[in-house]
Amino acid sequence: MKNIPLIALVGNPNSGKSTLFNQLTGLSQKTGNFPGVTVDKHLGSLKLTDFVVTVMDLPGTYSLYPKSLDEKIVIDILANPADDSYPDLVVVVADASNLKRNLLLFTELKDLGLPVLLALNMLDVAKQQGIKIDETALAEELRTTVIPVNARNGNGMESLKFAINQALKNTEEDTFDKGFFLTPADSHAGLVTEIKASFKLTNDYLAWQYAHQGENFYFLSKEQKKTLFQLTQQTLFPKTSLQAGETVARYMQINSIIGKVQKHIQPEEHLTLTQRIDKILLHRFWGYLVFLFILFLMFQAVFTFAQYPMDLIDGGIAAFSNLLKNNLPPSKLVD
Known part of the structure; x- marks a missing residue:
């Protein structure tokens, strides 16, 4: 340590x-x-x-x-x-x-x-x-x-x-x-033993990793990598299939x-606000009720709620007409 x-x-x-x-x-x-x-x-x-x-x-x-x-x-x-x-x-x-x-x-x-x-x-x-x-x-x-x-x-x-x-x-x-x-494949146990001996390793799986990747280890010398290459070639070591x-x-x-x-187990539900709204709006029963309610609101907006701004506009136009009539001199336009 x-x-x-x-x-x-x-x-x-x-x-x-x-x-x-x-x-x-x-x-x-x-x-x-x-x-x-x-x-x-x-x-x-x-x-x-x-x-x-x-x-x-x-x-x-x-x-x-x-x-x-x-x-x-x-x-x-x-x-x-x-x-x-x-x-x-x-x-x-x-x-x-x-x-x-x-x-x-x-x-x-x-x-x-x-x-x-x-x-x-x-x-x-x-x-x-x-x-x-x-x-x-x-x-x-x-x-x-x-x-x-x-x-x-x-x-x-x-x-x-x-x-x-x-x-x-x-x-x-x-x-x-x-x-x-996992024990390295028995068919390549001899290779593992040779690598352990050549590189003074004590762990089978580490020797297995040397066989797979040793040629790319930065800490191994060119001579050591050459030794690894020769050992794996002699035993026909198919890296991809073995991995x-x-x-x-x-x-x-x-x-x-x-x-x-x-x-x-039953998953805990931690729904976002959007998910909670979707659960209602997309529900097979409540969704239709919400849809009908929205249509009702649109109808009311057009035929009932719109009456108030329409009356306001009519009143405004009438007041403006009276203002013009009272302040302009007599003429065909005023009559």
Whole structure:
């Protein structure tokens, strides 16, 4: 562990990760750059009971298989324990209203053997959508501490800080070297073993990531990348199909977990003013009554309410005529 422990916030885009970062760090933030790229690096300080830690907000990503430069930063850091930005603890921020998608990234991080906590955010949104999550059952299924939080209003922040403090006090690494959610394909177990030996790795899934993405890791030398290329070519390593197969296998496990921890309930109704009006105006019964009432008002406006301005206009014209008649000299026009 570093002298000042480093906590990484990781999560899908729009999971509330950056909002949570602001809640934890407040105004004690600074901005830099990640190695080799111009993407902003957001850091902040957080005081816990037993530690003062640095919190790092990593770019949002759906998976460790990146599709953009921002997403690539996540695997570049987490695949390189020698990196200054390599965290002592990872807090995965998950959107409770879309838990299935968010757990894909979580399972990948867990398989890397990283110490992980799960901050379950947006439970209020999930409840509005009729989704109820059993947090205790989820923690048991994931073998991970799960902390319900609301990044927008700050609820659950003290519980999250306590969980981070306790995780840092427990120095035993959360290792799953043989794969917790997913074991690399048996047909390529030999390749994983060779990569672990060549690069002095201890984690199977990290070696699997080297096989998939190592040629793009900024921290590997040309010679190391050449070695990786030769190893993958010798074993005919089909990256695309294996990645797709891995994702399918993960979602099969995630679906099983979701079935045990998530229930659908009657969604809460928080309707806007427009939606409330629409419920009346577009109703199959009340809508017609409102329509007939509007037609009645239009009729009244034309034939009844219009009588008052018409009388006013007639009176005005008569008064104006009398004014002219009384003030103009006798003539044919006046007569």
